[in-house]
Amino acid sequence: MEKQFLQIDPADNVLVALQNLEKGAEILHLGKTIHLGEEIPAKHKFAIHPFEPGDEVKMYGVLVGKAVKSIPKGGLLTTENIKHEASSFTHQSAHYQWNAPDVSKFAERTFDGFHRADGQVGTANFWLVIPLVFCENRNVEVIKDAFLEELGYAKPNPYKGLVKNLINQYESKKPTASDSINQTSSSRIFPQVDGIKFLTHQGGCGGTRQDAEALCALLAGYIHHPNVAGATVLSLGCQHAQAAILKRKLYEFNPSFDKPLLVFEQQQEGTEPALLSKAIEATFWGMAEANKLSRKPAPLSKLSIGLECGGSDGFSGISANPVLGRVSDLIVALGGKAILSEFPELCGVEQNLIDRCVNDQKAERFSSLMKAYSQAAEKVGSGFDMNPSPGNIRDGLITDAIKSCGAAKKGGNSPVTDVLDYGEYVQKPGLNLLCTPGNDVESTTALAGAGANLILFTTGLGTPTGNPICPVLKVSSNDQLAQRMPDIIDFNTGGVITGEKNIEQLGEELLEEIITIASGKKLTKAMMLNQDDFIPWKRGVSL
DSSP states (O other): OOOOEEOSSTTOSEEEESSOBOTTOEEEETTEEEEOSSOBOTTOEEESSOBOTTOEEEETTEEEEEESSOBOTTOBOOTTTEEEOOOOOOSOOOOOOOOOOOOTTTTTOEEEEEEOTTSOEESSOEEEEEESSGGGHHHHHHHHHHHHOOSSOSOOOTTHHHHHHHHHHHHHTOOSGGGSOOOSSOOOSSTTSOEEEEOOOSOSSSBOHHHHHHHHHHHHHHHHSTTEEEEEEEEOSSSSSOHHHHHHHHHHHOTTOOSOEEEEEHHHHOSHHHHHHHHHHHHHHHHHHHTTOOOEEEEGGGOEEEEEEOSOOTTTTTTHHHHHHHHHHHHHHTTOEEEEOOGGGGTTOHHHHHHHBSSHHHHHHHHHHHHHHHHHHHHTTOOGGGOSOHHHHHTTOOSHHHHHHHHGGGGTTSOEEEEEOTTOOOOSSEEEEEOOOSOHHHHHHHHHHTTOSEEEEEESSOOOOOOSSSOEEEEESSHHHHHHOTTTOOEEOHHHHHTSSOHHHHHHHHHHHHHHHHTTSSOOHHHHTTOOOOOOOOOSOBO
Protein backbone atom coordinates (compact mmCIF):
# COMPACT_ATOMS: atom_id res chain seq x y z
CA MET A 1 0.00 0.00 0.00
CA GLU A 2 1.37 3.46 -0.92
CA LYS A 3 2.20 5.79 1.94
CA GLN A 4 -0.33 8.56 2.40
CA PHE A 5 1.89 11.11 4.12
CA LEU A 6 5.46 11.79 5.23
CA GLN A 7 7.16 13.43 8.18
CA ILE A 8 10.48 14.57 6.69
CA ASP A 9 12.32 15.16 10.00
CA PRO A 10 11.46 14.01 13.55
CA ALA A 11 11.46 17.68 14.65
CA ASP A 12 8.81 18.66 12.10
CA ASN A 13 5.36 19.67 13.31
CA VAL A 14 3.72 19.30 9.89
CA LEU A 15 3.19 16.35 7.56
CA VAL A 16 3.36 16.23 3.75
CA ALA A 17 0.47 14.61 1.86
CA LEU A 18 1.88 12.11 -0.66
CA GLN A 19 -1.54 11.69 -2.26
CA ASN A 20 -4.85 13.52 -2.15
CA LEU A 21 -6.38 13.04 1.32
CA GLU A 22 -10.13 13.36 1.62
CA LYS A 23 -11.99 15.56 4.06
CA GLY A 24 -13.04 13.55 7.10
CA ALA A 25 -10.21 11.00 6.73
CA GLU A 26 -8.51 9.67 9.88
CA ILE A 27 -4.68 9.68 9.77
CA LEU A 28 -2.73 7.58 12.25
CA HIS A 29 0.63 9.15 13.11
CA LEU A 30 2.91 7.81 15.84
CA GLY A 31 -0.01 6.05 17.47
CA LYS A 32 -2.23 9.16 17.48
CA THR A 33 -5.19 9.91 15.25
CA ILE A 34 -5.34 13.11 13.20
CA HIS A 35 -8.79 14.00 11.87
CA LEU A 36 -8.76 15.93 8.59
CA GLY A 37 -11.42 18.62 8.65
CA GLU A 38 -10.73 19.55 5.04
CA GLU A 39 -9.27 18.05 1.89
CA ILE A 40 -5.46 17.98 1.79
CA PRO A 41 -4.16 18.00 -1.81
CA ALA A 42 -1.08 15.92 -2.61
CA LYS A 43 2.20 17.84 -2.05
CA HIS A 44 0.64 20.12 0.57
CA LYS A 45 1.24 20.21 4.33
CA PHE A 46 -1.07 19.76 7.29
CA ALA A 47 -0.66 20.33 11.02
CA ILE A 48 0.34 17.59 13.45
CA HIS A 49 -1.03 19.68 16.35
CA PRO A 50 -2.99 22.95 16.65
CA PHE A 51 -1.16 26.21 15.88
CA GLU A 52 -1.90 29.65 17.31
CA PRO A 53 -0.74 32.96 15.77
CA GLY A 54 3.01 33.33 16.32
CA ASP A 55 3.72 29.60 16.62
CA GLU A 56 6.72 28.31 14.69
CA VAL A 57 6.24 25.97 11.73
CA LYS A 58 9.04 23.46 11.21
CA MET A 59 9.94 21.32 8.20
CA TYR A 60 13.19 19.57 7.33
CA GLY A 61 13.99 20.08 11.03
CA VAL A 62 14.24 23.87 10.73
CA LEU A 63 12.05 26.97 10.98
CA VAL A 64 10.14 27.57 7.72
CA GLY A 65 7.32 29.87 8.81
CA LYS A 66 5.08 31.24 11.54
CA ALA A 67 1.34 30.90 11.97
CA VAL A 68 -0.65 34.12 11.46
CA LYS A 69 -4.02 32.49 12.18
CA SER A 70 -5.24 29.59 14.27
CA ILE A 71 -4.79 26.26 12.51
CA PRO A 72 -6.55 23.16 13.85
CA LYS A 73 -4.85 19.79 14.18
CA GLY A 74 -5.00 18.26 10.70
CA GLY A 75 -5.56 21.70 9.15
CA LEU A 76 -4.15 22.62 5.73
CA LEU A 77 -1.25 25.10 5.70
CA THR A 78 -1.84 27.95 3.24
CA THR A 79 -0.52 31.40 2.40
CA GLU A 80 -3.46 32.72 4.44
CA ASN A 81 -2.54 31.09 7.74
CA ILE A 82 1.28 31.01 7.74
CA LYS A 83 3.99 33.41 6.58
CA HIS A 84 7.67 33.02 5.71
CA GLU A 85 10.08 32.97 8.62
CA ALA A 86 13.69 31.76 8.76
CA SER A 87 16.31 31.44 11.48
CA SER A 88 19.20 33.89 11.75
CA PHE A 89 22.71 32.63 11.06
CA THR A 90 26.30 33.30 12.10
CA HIS A 91 29.28 33.41 9.78
CA GLN A 92 31.58 30.97 11.52
CA SER A 93 32.04 27.49 10.11
CA ALA A 94 31.96 24.36 12.23
CA HIS A 95 34.28 21.37 12.31
CA TYR A 96 32.15 19.43 9.88
CA GLN A 97 32.60 15.70 9.50
CA TRP A 98 31.36 14.02 6.35
CA ASN A 99 30.93 10.33 5.73
CA ALA A 100 31.55 10.08 2.00
CA PRO A 101 29.50 7.48 0.10
CA ASP A 102 31.10 4.28 -1.17
CA VAL A 103 32.11 4.99 -4.78
CA SER A 104 34.11 1.83 -5.48
CA LYS A 105 31.54 0.87 -8.12
CA PHE A 106 32.41 4.01 -10.13
CA ALA A 107 36.06 4.48 -9.23
CA GLU A 108 37.41 3.07 -12.51
CA ARG A 109 34.59 4.34 -14.71
CA THR A 110 35.21 6.90 -17.44
CA PHE A 111 33.27 9.07 -19.86
CA ASP A 112 34.32 9.95 -23.40
CA GLY A 113 35.01 13.67 -23.55
CA PHE A 114 36.96 16.36 -25.38
CA HIS A 115 40.27 16.98 -23.62
CA ARG A 116 41.45 20.60 -23.54
CA ALA A 117 45.02 21.81 -23.18
CA ASP A 118 44.34 23.25 -19.70
CA GLY A 119 43.22 19.86 -18.31
CA GLN A 120 39.47 20.46 -18.51
CA VAL A 121 37.34 17.87 -20.31
CA GLY A 122 34.24 18.80 -22.28
CA THR A 123 31.08 16.75 -22.59
CA ALA A 124 30.53 18.40 -25.99
CA ASN A 125 32.46 20.37 -28.64
CA PHE A 126 30.84 23.65 -29.71
CA TRP A 127 31.90 26.77 -31.55
CA LEU A 128 30.54 30.07 -30.17
CA VAL A 129 29.53 33.26 -31.94
CA ILE A 130 28.87 36.05 -29.44
CA PRO A 131 28.43 39.84 -29.40
CA LEU A 132 30.12 42.07 -26.83
CA VAL A 133 27.22 44.51 -27.10
CA PHE A 134 23.57 44.39 -28.14
CA CYS A 135 24.39 46.57 -31.20
CA GLU A 136 25.92 43.45 -32.79
CA ASN A 137 22.93 41.15 -32.20
CA ARG A 138 21.65 41.61 -35.73
CA ASN A 139 25.02 40.74 -37.24
CA VAL A 140 25.14 37.61 -35.10
CA GLU A 141 21.71 36.67 -36.44
CA VAL A 142 22.84 37.27 -40.04
CA ILE A 143 25.81 34.94 -39.51
CA LYS A 144 23.47 32.41 -37.90
CA ASP A 145 21.16 32.53 -40.90
CA ALA A 146 24.11 32.12 -43.27
CA PHE A 147 25.26 28.99 -41.48
CA LEU A 148 21.99 27.40 -40.36
CA GLU A 149 19.07 28.51 -42.51
CA GLU A 150 18.19 25.85 -45.07
CA LEU A 151 14.49 25.86 -45.85
CA GLY A 152 14.09 29.25 -47.55
CA TYR A 153 11.51 30.73 -45.21
CA ALA A 154 13.69 33.70 -44.27
CA LYS A 155 14.83 36.66 -46.34
CA PRO A 156 17.59 35.54 -48.72
CA ASN A 157 20.99 35.71 -47.06
CA PRO A 158 23.78 36.79 -49.44
CA TYR A 159 26.40 35.16 -47.24
CA LYS A 160 25.02 31.65 -47.71
CA GLY A 161 26.84 31.56 -51.04
CA LEU A 162 30.08 32.37 -49.22
CA VAL A 163 29.53 29.46 -46.81
CA LYS A 164 28.81 27.10 -49.73
CA ASN A 165 32.04 28.20 -51.44
CA LEU A 166 33.97 27.59 -48.23
CA ILE A 167 32.47 24.10 -47.96
CA ASN A 168 33.56 23.37 -51.53
CA GLN A 169 37.09 24.57 -50.74
CA TYR A 170 37.17 22.42 -47.63
CA GLU A 171 35.95 19.33 -49.49
CA SER A 172 38.53 19.86 -52.25
CA LYS A 173 41.39 19.91 -49.74
CA LYS A 174 40.78 16.34 -48.56
CA PRO A 175 43.86 14.42 -49.77
CA THR A 176 42.33 10.95 -50.00
CA ALA A 177 38.96 9.28 -49.81
CA SER A 178 40.00 7.57 -46.56
CA ASP A 179 40.42 10.98 -44.94
CA SER A 180 37.02 12.24 -45.98
CA ILE A 181 34.26 12.76 -43.51
CA ASN A 182 31.80 9.93 -43.30
CA GLN A 183 28.45 11.61 -43.76
CA THR A 184 26.33 8.48 -44.10
CA SER A 185 25.21 8.82 -40.49
CA SER A 186 25.24 12.62 -40.35
CA SER A 187 24.71 15.50 -42.76
CA ARG A 188 27.04 17.71 -40.75
CA ILE A 189 30.11 19.05 -42.53
CA PHE A 190 31.99 18.90 -39.22
CA PRO A 191 30.77 15.78 -37.38
CA GLN A 192 33.19 16.26 -34.46
CA VAL A 193 31.73 19.71 -33.79
CA ASP A 194 28.44 19.33 -31.92
CA GLY A 195 27.18 22.67 -33.12
CA ILE A 196 27.81 26.34 -33.68
CA LYS A 197 25.97 28.35 -31.05
CA PHE A 198 24.90 31.97 -31.37
CA LEU A 199 24.38 33.94 -28.17
CA THR A 200 22.64 37.31 -28.10
CA HIS A 201 21.92 39.58 -25.14
CA GLN A 202 20.84 43.11 -24.23
CA GLY A 203 23.99 44.19 -22.40
CA GLY A 204 27.46 45.56 -23.05
CA CYS A 205 26.66 49.28 -22.89
CA GLY A 206 24.24 51.76 -21.37
CA GLY A 207 24.39 50.21 -17.91
CA THR A 208 26.99 50.45 -15.19
CA ARG A 209 30.65 49.66 -15.78
CA GLN A 210 30.22 46.86 -13.25
CA ASP A 211 27.56 45.27 -15.46
CA ALA A 212 29.94 45.41 -18.43
CA GLU A 213 32.67 43.77 -16.35
CA ALA A 214 30.23 41.07 -15.20
CA LEU A 215 29.10 40.42 -18.78
CA CYS A 216 32.72 40.07 -19.95
CA ALA A 217 33.41 37.66 -17.08
CA LEU A 218 30.37 35.58 -18.02
CA LEU A 219 31.31 35.49 -21.71
CA ALA A 220 34.90 34.64 -20.79
CA GLY A 221 33.55 31.70 -18.76
CA TYR A 222 31.70 30.47 -21.85
CA ILE A 223 34.77 30.75 -24.07
CA HIS A 224 37.00 29.10 -21.43
CA HIS A 225 34.38 26.36 -20.93
CA PRO A 226 35.56 22.81 -21.72
CA ASN A 227 32.60 22.28 -24.05
CA VAL A 228 33.79 25.12 -26.30
CA ALA A 229 36.53 24.69 -28.94
CA GLY A 230 36.75 28.34 -29.96
CA ALA A 231 34.77 31.54 -30.39
CA THR A 232 33.96 34.34 -32.79
CA VAL A 233 33.37 37.67 -31.03
CA LEU A 234 31.68 40.68 -32.64
CA SER A 235 32.38 44.10 -31.17
CA LEU A 236 31.07 47.50 -32.22
CA GLY A 237 34.10 49.24 -30.74
CA CYS A 238 32.86 52.07 -28.53
CA GLN A 239 30.89 50.09 -25.93
CA HIS A 240 31.68 49.59 -22.23
CA ALA A 241 32.24 45.84 -22.67
CA GLN A 242 35.58 46.08 -24.45
CA ALA A 243 37.41 43.18 -26.05
CA ALA A 244 40.38 44.01 -23.80
CA ILE A 245 38.22 43.34 -20.71
CA LEU A 246 37.06 40.03 -22.16
CA LYS A 247 40.65 38.97 -22.82
CA ARG A 248 41.76 40.07 -19.35
CA LYS A 249 39.03 37.93 -17.79
CA LEU A 250 40.04 34.97 -19.96
CA TYR A 251 43.65 35.16 -18.84
CA GLU A 252 42.54 35.48 -15.22
CA PHE A 253 40.73 32.16 -15.64
CA ASN A 254 43.64 30.62 -17.53
CA PRO A 255 46.98 32.44 -18.00
CA SER A 256 47.84 29.89 -20.71
CA PHE A 257 44.61 30.35 -22.66
CA ASP A 258 45.22 29.14 -26.22
CA LYS A 259 41.84 28.48 -27.85
CA PRO A 260 41.04 30.22 -31.15
CA LEU A 261 39.52 33.61 -30.28
CA LEU A 262 38.41 35.54 -33.39
CA VAL A 263 37.53 39.15 -32.56
CA PHE A 264 36.02 41.49 -35.19
CA GLU A 265 35.28 45.18 -34.53
CA GLN A 266 32.73 46.80 -36.82
CA GLN A 267 34.01 50.36 -36.40
CA GLN A 268 37.45 49.17 -37.51
CA GLU A 269 36.34 46.89 -40.35
CA GLY A 270 34.23 49.60 -41.96
CA THR A 271 31.27 48.27 -43.92
CA GLU A 272 28.98 45.60 -42.59
CA PRO A 273 29.69 43.29 -45.57
CA ALA A 274 33.42 43.56 -44.85
CA LEU A 275 32.87 42.63 -41.19
CA LEU A 276 30.51 39.73 -41.93
CA SER A 277 32.51 38.22 -44.79
CA LYS A 278 35.69 38.21 -42.75
CA ALA A 279 33.94 36.81 -39.63
CA ILE A 280 32.15 34.05 -41.56
CA GLU A 281 35.27 32.91 -43.36
CA ALA A 282 37.41 32.85 -40.20
CA THR A 283 34.67 31.06 -38.29
CA PHE A 284 34.37 28.37 -40.94
CA TRP A 285 38.10 27.55 -40.87
CA GLY A 286 38.12 27.69 -37.09
CA MET A 287 35.40 25.05 -37.04
CA ALA A 288 37.41 22.98 -39.49
CA GLU A 289 40.25 22.93 -36.93
CA ALA A 290 37.83 22.09 -34.11
CA ASN A 291 36.61 19.15 -36.19
CA LYS A 292 40.03 17.52 -35.81
CA LEU A 293 39.30 16.84 -32.12
CA SER A 294 37.76 13.59 -30.96
CA ARG A 295 36.40 12.12 -27.76
CA LYS A 296 38.74 10.20 -25.46
CA PRO A 297 38.19 8.49 -22.08
CA ALA A 298 38.34 10.70 -18.99
CA PRO A 299 37.89 9.88 -15.28
CA LEU A 300 34.66 10.93 -13.60
CA SER A 301 36.69 13.43 -11.57
CA LYS A 302 36.60 15.60 -14.70
CA LEU A 303 32.84 16.05 -14.36
CA SER A 304 31.63 19.42 -13.10
CA ILE A 305 27.88 19.28 -12.50
CA GLY A 306 25.58 22.25 -12.06
CA LEU A 307 22.65 21.78 -9.68
CA GLU A 308 19.46 23.64 -10.60
CA CYS A 309 15.70 23.50 -10.00
CA GLY A 310 12.78 25.22 -11.66
CA GLY A 311 9.03 24.80 -11.69
CA SER A 312 9.43 23.09 -8.30
CA ASP A 313 6.57 21.40 -6.48
CA GLY A 314 5.89 19.99 -3.04
CA PHE A 315 7.62 16.73 -3.97
CA SER A 316 10.83 18.28 -5.34
CA GLY A 317 12.48 18.45 -1.92
CA ILE A 318 11.53 14.86 -1.14
CA SER A 319 12.42 13.04 -4.36
CA ALA A 320 14.25 14.83 -7.18
CA ASN A 321 16.41 17.21 -5.14
CA PRO A 322 17.69 14.57 -2.68
CA VAL A 323 18.52 12.32 -5.65
CA LEU A 324 20.62 15.16 -7.08
CA GLY A 325 22.16 15.52 -3.63
CA ARG A 326 23.16 11.87 -3.75
CA VAL A 327 24.71 12.34 -7.21
CA SER A 328 26.50 15.45 -5.98
CA ASP A 329 28.01 13.47 -3.10
CA LEU A 330 29.07 10.68 -5.47
CA ILE A 331 30.73 13.14 -7.88
CA VAL A 332 32.51 14.93 -5.03
CA ALA A 333 33.69 11.61 -3.54
CA LEU A 334 35.10 10.75 -6.98
CA GLY A 335 37.11 13.98 -7.05
CA GLY A 336 34.76 16.01 -9.27
CA LYS A 337 32.99 19.33 -8.80
CA ALA A 338 29.38 20.18 -7.95
CA ILE A 339 27.96 23.71 -8.14
CA LEU A 340 24.86 24.73 -6.14
CA SER A 341 23.32 28.03 -7.25
CA GLU A 342 20.16 30.14 -6.65
CA PHE A 343 20.96 32.05 -3.45
CA PRO A 344 17.35 33.28 -2.88
CA GLU A 345 16.47 29.59 -2.61
CA LEU A 346 18.97 28.94 0.18
CA CYS A 347 17.10 31.23 2.57
CA GLY A 348 16.56 29.39 5.85
CA VAL A 349 19.33 26.82 5.37
CA GLU A 350 22.25 29.26 5.55
CA GLN A 351 23.48 27.92 8.87
CA ASN A 352 23.63 24.35 7.60
CA LEU A 353 25.74 25.44 4.61
CA ILE A 354 27.92 27.70 6.76
CA ASP A 355 28.56 24.80 9.14
CA ARG A 356 29.73 22.75 6.16
CA CYS A 357 32.23 25.37 4.89
CA VAL A 358 35.82 24.18 5.02
CA ASN A 359 36.99 27.37 6.78
CA ASP A 360 35.75 30.64 8.24
CA GLN A 361 36.76 32.61 5.14
CA LYS A 362 34.38 30.63 2.93
CA ALA A 363 31.64 30.86 5.56
CA GLU A 364 32.10 34.63 5.83
CA ARG A 365 31.93 35.08 2.07
CA PHE A 366 28.73 33.05 1.77
CA SER A 367 27.17 34.98 4.66
CA SER A 368 28.17 38.34 3.15
CA LEU A 369 26.85 37.48 -0.32
CA MET A 370 23.54 36.25 1.10
CA LYS A 371 23.05 39.37 3.25
CA ALA A 372 24.02 41.76 0.44
CA TYR A 373 21.66 40.04 -2.00
CA SER A 374 18.79 40.03 0.49
CA GLN A 375 19.30 43.72 1.29
CA ALA A 376 19.43 44.64 -2.40
CA ALA A 377 16.11 42.85 -2.96
CA GLU A 378 14.52 44.65 0.01
CA LYS A 379 15.74 48.05 -1.26
CA VAL A 380 13.58 47.69 -4.37
CA GLY A 381 10.53 46.68 -2.35
CA SER A 382 10.90 42.91 -2.67
CA GLY A 383 12.64 40.20 -0.66
CA PHE A 384 13.46 36.52 -0.57
CA ASP A 385 10.05 35.89 1.01
CA MET A 386 8.48 36.81 -2.36
CA ASN A 387 10.45 34.14 -4.25
CA PRO A 388 7.81 31.36 -4.52
CA SER A 389 5.93 31.60 -7.82
CA PRO A 390 2.17 31.05 -8.23
CA GLY A 391 2.97 27.55 -9.53
CA ASN A 392 5.16 26.80 -6.51
CA ILE A 393 2.43 27.93 -4.13
CA ARG A 394 -0.29 26.01 -5.96
CA ASP A 395 1.75 22.82 -5.56
CA GLY A 396 2.66 23.15 -1.90
CA LEU A 397 5.68 25.50 -1.63
CA ILE A 398 3.96 28.29 0.26
CA THR A 399 6.97 30.02 1.89
CA ASP A 400 10.47 30.70 0.60
CA ALA A 401 11.96 28.77 3.52
CA ILE A 402 9.91 25.65 2.64
CA LYS A 403 11.05 26.00 -0.97
CA SER A 404 14.66 26.65 0.06
CA CYS A 405 14.93 23.73 2.44
CA GLY A 406 13.91 21.41 -0.36
CA ALA A 407 16.06 23.18 -2.96
CA ALA A 408 19.20 22.93 -0.82
CA LYS A 409 18.90 19.15 -0.84
CA LYS A 410 20.46 19.26 -4.32
CA GLY A 411 23.79 20.00 -2.62
CA GLY A 412 23.91 16.70 -0.74
CA ASN A 413 25.98 16.51 2.42
CA SER A 414 29.59 17.10 1.35
CA PRO A 415 31.71 19.99 2.69
CA VAL A 416 31.52 23.37 0.95
CA THR A 417 34.98 23.83 -0.57
CA ASP A 418 34.44 27.21 -2.24
CA VAL A 419 32.00 30.12 -2.53
CA LEU A 420 31.80 31.96 -5.87
CA ASP A 421 30.21 35.24 -6.83
CA TYR A 422 28.45 35.63 -10.17
CA GLY A 423 30.91 35.52 -13.06
CA GLU A 424 33.59 33.55 -11.20
CA TYR A 425 34.85 30.20 -12.47
CA VAL A 426 34.95 26.99 -10.47
CA GLN A 427 38.48 25.88 -9.59
CA LYS A 428 38.25 23.63 -6.56
CA PRO A 429 36.95 20.05 -6.48
CA GLY A 430 34.05 19.53 -4.11
CA LEU A 431 30.79 21.38 -3.52
CA ASN A 432 30.87 25.01 -4.66
CA LEU A 433 28.22 27.63 -3.89
CA LEU A 434 27.56 30.08 -6.75
CA CYS A 435 25.67 33.36 -6.23
CA THR A 436 22.93 33.53 -8.85
CA PRO A 437 19.27 34.55 -8.93
CA GLY A 438 16.51 31.97 -8.59
CA ASN A 439 15.42 32.76 -12.15
CA ASP A 440 15.88 29.47 -14.04
CA VAL A 441 17.64 30.79 -17.14
CA GLU A 442 19.74 33.45 -15.40
CA SER A 443 20.95 30.72 -13.06
CA THR A 444 21.64 28.03 -15.67
CA THR A 445 23.39 30.70 -17.77
CA ALA A 446 25.68 31.40 -14.81
CA LEU A 447 26.26 27.71 -14.03
CA ALA A 448 27.59 27.12 -17.54
CA GLY A 449 29.66 30.30 -17.28
CA ALA A 450 31.17 28.97 -14.06
CA GLY A 451 32.36 25.80 -15.80
CA ALA A 452 29.61 23.21 -15.27
CA ASN A 453 30.02 20.73 -18.14
CA LEU A 454 26.61 19.16 -17.41
CA ILE A 455 23.61 20.64 -15.57
CA LEU A 456 21.09 18.58 -13.59
CA PHE A 457 17.76 20.40 -13.44
CA THR A 458 14.89 19.20 -11.25
CA THR A 459 11.27 20.13 -11.86
CA GLY A 460 7.90 19.17 -10.47
CA LEU A 461 5.72 21.26 -12.75
CA GLY A 462 7.71 21.02 -15.99
CA THR A 463 10.02 23.49 -17.72
CA PRO A 464 11.80 23.24 -21.08
CA THR A 465 14.89 25.26 -20.01
CA GLY A 466 18.21 24.38 -21.69
CA ASN A 467 21.60 25.94 -22.37
CA PRO A 468 23.55 26.58 -25.60
CA ILE A 469 26.79 24.82 -24.63
CA CYS A 470 26.00 22.64 -21.62
CA PRO A 471 23.73 19.56 -21.66
CA VAL A 472 20.80 20.14 -19.30
CA LEU A 473 19.35 16.90 -17.95
CA LYS A 474 15.78 17.38 -16.69
CA VAL A 475 14.74 15.37 -13.60
CA SER A 476 11.06 14.95 -12.68
CA SER A 477 9.94 14.84 -9.04
CA ASN A 478 6.82 12.78 -9.76
CA ASP A 479 5.44 10.12 -12.08
CA GLN A 480 2.57 12.27 -13.36
CA LEU A 481 4.87 14.93 -14.79
CA ALA A 482 7.15 12.35 -16.43
CA GLN A 483 4.12 10.80 -18.13
CA ARG A 484 2.49 14.12 -19.08
CA MET A 485 5.60 15.87 -20.50
CA PRO A 486 7.93 13.12 -21.78
CA ASP A 487 9.32 15.49 -24.43
CA ILE A 488 11.18 17.52 -21.80
CA ILE A 489 11.85 15.01 -18.99
CA ASP A 490 15.02 12.89 -19.09
CA PHE A 491 14.85 11.10 -15.74
CA ASN A 492 12.07 10.36 -13.26
CA THR A 493 12.43 10.15 -9.47
CA GLY A 494 8.73 9.59 -8.80
CA GLY A 495 9.56 6.13 -7.46
CA VAL A 496 10.70 7.79 -4.22
CA ILE A 497 7.18 9.12 -3.67
CA THR A 498 5.47 5.81 -4.48
CA GLY A 499 8.01 3.84 -2.44
CA GLU A 500 9.11 1.73 -5.42
CA LYS A 501 12.70 3.05 -5.30
CA ASN A 502 14.98 4.84 -2.87
CA ILE A 503 17.28 7.83 -3.19
CA GLU A 504 20.48 5.75 -3.23
CA GLN A 505 19.22 3.55 -6.08
CA LEU A 506 18.10 6.47 -8.19
CA GLY A 507 21.31 8.37 -7.47
CA GLU A 508 23.35 5.57 -9.03
CA GLU A 509 20.94 5.25 -11.96
CA LEU A 510 21.16 8.99 -12.60
CA LEU A 511 24.96 8.88 -12.51
CA GLU A 512 24.86 6.16 -15.18
CA GLU A 513 22.67 8.45 -17.29
CA ILE A 514 25.14 11.30 -16.76
CA ILE A 515 28.02 9.14 -18.00
CA THR A 516 26.05 8.25 -21.15
CA ILE A 517 25.17 11.88 -21.92
CA ALA A 518 28.65 13.18 -21.04
CA SER A 519 30.06 10.67 -23.55
CA GLY A 520 27.90 12.02 -26.36
CA LYS A 521 25.99 8.76 -26.71
CA LYS A 522 22.66 10.36 -25.94
CA LEU A 523 21.16 13.85 -26.20
CA THR A 524 19.12 15.42 -23.44
CA LYS A 525 15.56 16.44 -24.30
CA ALA A 526 16.52 20.13 -24.10
CA MET A 527 19.28 19.49 -26.67
CA MET A 528 16.84 17.70 -28.96
CA LEU A 529 14.55 20.73 -28.75
CA ASN A 530 17.45 23.15 -29.42
CA GLN A 531 16.50 24.87 -26.16
CA ASP A 532 19.42 27.33 -26.10
CA ASP A 533 18.45 29.70 -23.29
CA PHE A 534 20.91 32.46 -22.37
CA ILE A 535 20.12 35.43 -20.10
CA PRO A 536 22.92 37.29 -18.30
CA TRP A 537 22.06 38.66 -14.85
CA LYS A 538 21.89 42.46 -14.85
CA ARG A 539 22.54 43.59 -11.28
CA GLY A 540 22.97 47.32 -11.85
CA VAL A 541 20.85 50.17 -13.19
CA SER A 542 20.82 51.62 -16.69
CA LEU A 543 22.64 54.93 -17.15
